[in-house]
Amino acid sequence: METAPSDPPASFDRETVLVDLALQGGGSHGAFTWGVLDRLLQEAWLKIEGVSGTSAGAMNAAVLADGYADGGAEGARAALATYWRHVSDAARFSPFQRSPMDRMLGRWTMDNSPLFFMLDTMSRLYSPYDLNPGGSNVLLPILEKEIDFERLRNSPIKLFITATNVRTGRPRVFRNADITPSVLLASACLPTMFQAVEIDGESYWDGGYSGNPTLTPLVNELVSDDTIIIPINPVERPGTPTSASEILNRLNEVSFNAVLIKELRMMALLRRTADPGNGEGAQWAKMRVHLVRNTVMDKLGYSSKLNAEWDFLIMLREEGRKAAEEFLSEHGESIGKRSTLDIDRLVEGM
Numbered sequence: 476m477e478t479a480p481s482d483p484p485a486s487f488d489r490e491t492v493l494v495d496l497a498l499q500g501g502g503s504h505g506a507f508t509w510g511v512l513d514r515l516l517q518e519a520w521l522k523i524e525g526v527s528g529t530s531a532g533a534m535n536a537a538v539l540a541d542g543y544a545d546g547g548a549e550g551a552r553a554a555l556a557t558y559w560r561h562v563s564d565a566a567r568f569s570p571f572q573r574s575p576m577d578r579m580l581g582r583w584t585m586d587n588s589p590l591f592f593m594l595d596t597m598s599r600l601y602s603p604y605d606l607n608p609g610g611s612n613v614l615l616p617i618l619e620k621e622i623d624f625e626r627l628r629n630s631p632i633k634l635f636i637t638a639t640n641v642r643t644g645r646p647r648v649f650r651n652a653d654i655t656p657s658v659l660l661a662s663a664c665l666p667t668m669f670q671a672v673e674i675d676g677e678s679y680w681d682g683g684y685s686g687n688p689t690l691t692p693l694v695n696e697l698v699s700d701d702t703i704i705i706p707i708n709p710v711e712r713p714g715t716p717t718s719a720s721e722i723l724n725r726l727n728e729v730s731f732n733a734v735l736i737k738e739l740r741m742m743a744l745l746r747r748t749a750d751p752g753n754g755e756g757a758q759w760a761k762m763r764v765h766l767v768r769n770t771v772m773d774k775l776g777y778s779s780k781l782n783a784e785w786d787f788l789i790m791l792r793e794e795g796r797k798a799a800e801e802f803l804s805e806h807g808e809s810i811g812k813r814s815t816l817d818i819d820r821l822v823e824g825m
């Protein structure tokens with residue numbers, strides 16, 4: 476079993492604060508989220524009530540909740556480390572590999588790999604039904620081995636996993652009792668790479684198209700008033716992309732962020748207009764939102780989301796731990812008291 480860093484928790488002592496987490500998706504970039512979670516789980520005063528996750532965020536959420544059900548915070552940390560190790564092991568013989576030049580120069584991208592370029596081009600000409608008629612997915616055996624889905628049903632951490640219904644284009648949110656390997660694969664099903672996943676007679680694609688991640692259940696179904704968002708896709712990038720790969724990368728980031736930004740804007744409006752009272756309006760009025768800053772993704776492009784080399788995943792984990800450390804240092808005292816992300820500015824100029 477993999478061991479995780481054992482840095483001491485934050486120095487200040489305080490009463491337990493109930494929080495919920497919102498985890499974005501982004502392929503192997505989800506190892507950054509692993510690092511953030513690994514650090515937050517070291518804080519005994521932070522009690523995680525629920526997690527909303529999409530794509531890689533869904534995998535992290537399910538592994539965390541199952542590991543927590545088995546062995547508390549340390550069980551969750553160990554489970555996350557083991558899961559990501561197995562992801563890396565499974566990708567060892569993947570066709571998506573860095574070119575020798577990229578390896579020599581220490582670049583994590585695969586943009587210069589001839590095989591990646593060929594496969595990326597083929598994915599625009601042929602569908603996964605042509606290229607992978609059997610519908611195989613390397614993550615399936617990992618999920619079946621690493622997650623006890625029966626135990627997950629009774630985890631003290633409530634899960635909200637989003638997938639996009641292909642027929643309606645609407646999100647479907649799966650909760651603990653409904654979560655299976657197929658649900659997690661559906662939440663991470665990029666339609667250019669994988670066949671749609673069928674659940675209850677409906678076909679599903681990646682949840683990022685309809686909720687990345689979905690926030691509303693965290694407000695409506697949990698007691699916690701503090702939501703910590705762990706982003707993967709940069710909201711802003713300097714300059715204008717000009718190359719084909721840069722344009723595609725930015726287009727993906729904008730589309731996968733659009734739903735989250737729209738939902739945050741809706742929340743800001745509801746907080747302003749809802750009647751506080753004692754009902755749903757009171758829930759919106761009390762909510763506090765926090766964001767773990769993620770700056771490492773500004774330096775990484777789309778192709779690196781398919782890079783599952785262990786050294787790359789470890790680098791992302793360490794960046795995630797550093798980001799969580801900075802978040803706790805700057806905003807830890809505010810959790811349970813006030814928002815540290817100003818979502819009200821999202822409605823300015825509307």
